[in-house]
Amino acid sequence: MNTPTLVAGALWLVTLWRLPSVRHSHKQRSLALTFAALAAAMTLEVPAVRDAVNANAGVTGLPPLLKHLLGVGSAALLLDFVIAVVRPHGLAPRLRLAAIGITLPLMVVLYMLANWMPGGRVMIGAGKQAVPVLYSAVFTLYIGIAMIVATWLFLSGVRHSRTLPGKAGLGFLGLGTLLGSLYALQRVAFVTVRLTTGSGYPELENQISTVLKQLAILSIALGACLPPLSVAVEHIRAWTALKRLQPLWHRLTGAVPSVVLSTSIPKRRVRFRLDRCVIEIEDACLALREYVSAEVHQRARTLAIQKGVQEQEVEVVAEASWLRLAAASARTGSQLEGVEYPSLGVTGRSRVGELAWLRAVARSYTTSPVVAEFIRQEESLASLPAGGPERGSSHDN
Incomplete structure (x- = not known):
């Protein structure tokens, strides 16, 4: 050819x-x-x-x-x-x-x-x-x-x-x-x-003309294809981020379902679904702060350090720990009053940093052995009633 x-x-x-x-x-x-x-x-x-x-x-x-x-x-x-x-x-x-x-x-x-x-x-x-x-x-x-x-x-x-x-x-x-x-x-x-x-010099002229013409056309085609391809890449990234955040969304909104918006979003609008998922996770975190104290957050951080969690992951594991404990406590309806609540690690981050933080918290929430051990320790202290198995929300992003 x-x-x-x-x-x-x-x-x-x-x-x-x-x-x-x-x-x-x-x-x-x-x-x-x-x-x-x-x-x-x-x-x-x-x-x-x-x-x-x-x-x-x-x-x-x-x-x-x-x-x-x-x-x-x-x-x-x-x-x-x-x-x-x-x-x-x-x-x-x-x-x-x-x-x-x-x-x-x-x-x-x-x-x-x-x-x-x-x-x-x-x-x-x-x-x-x-x-x-x-x-x-x-x-x-x-x-x-x-x-x-x-x-x-x-x-x-x-x-x-x-x-x-x-x-x-x-x-x-x-x-x-x-x-x-x-x-x-x-x-x-x-x-x-x-x-x-x-x-x-017809042969030389023809060779140069052909090379320049074909390179020009291919460069124009590549330039025109890059922005649409970047849209496809962004779509895939948004879909991947949504799938990784959904387990955390299910658990947090299952504890405080009032933060879930009633308006549905079509499945194909992945970017909007991701934005809504992030907003509802953050709203759920704000609501769950009222079920634990800052001292609980500090104990979670201390345990993470004691267990040798990498320095850059300590705050992630600590946040996943108090969120999981707060989600269990929220099902009993025992809010705390007159105490200092934990600060949210997602606050003040850029859009990219916000997604990276929530994805890390979602991963630690479900897979970190340190988070699981922290929950067992807190339950053994009987400072909070033991939460039943977490149920998923009936809503979907």
């Missing part, structure tokens, strides 16, 4: 992936159509497709014209996408519409008038006619200006993006359009050399 076939196949896969986003917004529609145009253009470079078009179109040399028209269209659509992302208020819409409206028909006219060579390729500078040069100039000028503007916008947008995947996506898109700019510049350079010296 040759390289054009691989590139075209990859672009069609990206196009199919992005196709549902056509109905979402203007910028998503522009991006999806960009890949559709690029995929169609690269398909025309596949030898079997090119030969089939030449054999059935009735016009020799049609694939290069179609490929160039699709290339100009994809450049216009990509520029429209980056403007929608970086400059939502717009950027010279009338000028851009006039430019594409003039470029496409002018290319068709010049191509029809050009000195076509055997095989259908327009050989720049062939003979002494100026039409092929004008055709290439129109095509290259539009591609070059569009890619330079898009590069500037993409790279300027990197500074304002708030997430690492967003910065990486804009960076790869900017790299792709920069390579597109270099593609246009090298075409100008080879034409200039041919017109001024009469010497041509």
Whole structure:
């Protein structure tokens, strides 16, 4: 399988992936159509497709014209996408519409008038006619200006993006359009050399053009795929965090079911379910503080140290210990008054730190032997009535 076939196949896969986003917004529609145009253009470079078009179109040399028209269209659509992302208020819409409206028909006219060579390729500078040069100039000028503007916008947008995947996506898109700019510049350079010296380097020109074009397309495809992939990664992370927090949620809300909100959330909205799970766990912790004293928290910390719990895990084990004791006590309804309550370890943490803390507490709550031993010791002291087996809440996140 040759390289054009691989590139075209990859672009069609990206196009199919992005196709549902056509109905979402203007910028998503522009991006999806960009890949559709690029995929169609690269398909025309596949030898079997090119030969089939030449054999059935009735016009020799049609694939290069179609490929160039699709290339100009994809450049216009990509520029429209980056403007929608970086400059939502717009950027010279009338000028851009006039430019594409003039470029496409002018290319068709010049191509029809050009000195076509055997095989259908327009050989720049062939003979002494100026039409092929004008055709290439129109095509290259539009591609070059569009890619330079898009590069500037993409790279300027990197500074304002708030997430690492967003910065990486804009960076790869900017790299792709920069390579597109270099593609246009090298075409100008080879034409200039041919017109001024009469010497041509068709093989070198073709090699450089192909490499720059394919690298530009692949970089643009990668840049466009990174943000959606990051969304999928975040979805998986949220789902994993939710599954790890649910055992703790069941036990705490089973002790104080009043903290559970009555509104249900669809299963597919994992991020909202995780946020609600965290909120209800924290509300349950606040409610359970009234069933134990700060001295109990201190005893739990002391036992964790005595049992050789790692320093960074001491506070986690201590919090899991008093929460488990408080959950057992809450079922008897014996709240404490006039005492100092334990402080919550989750307080004052960032969003990431908050999730990491609660996941660690959830793990210690159900699996730590130190937590289990602390509960046995407290029950043996008979300072609190022994709690029955913890029951799960009838609610679900």
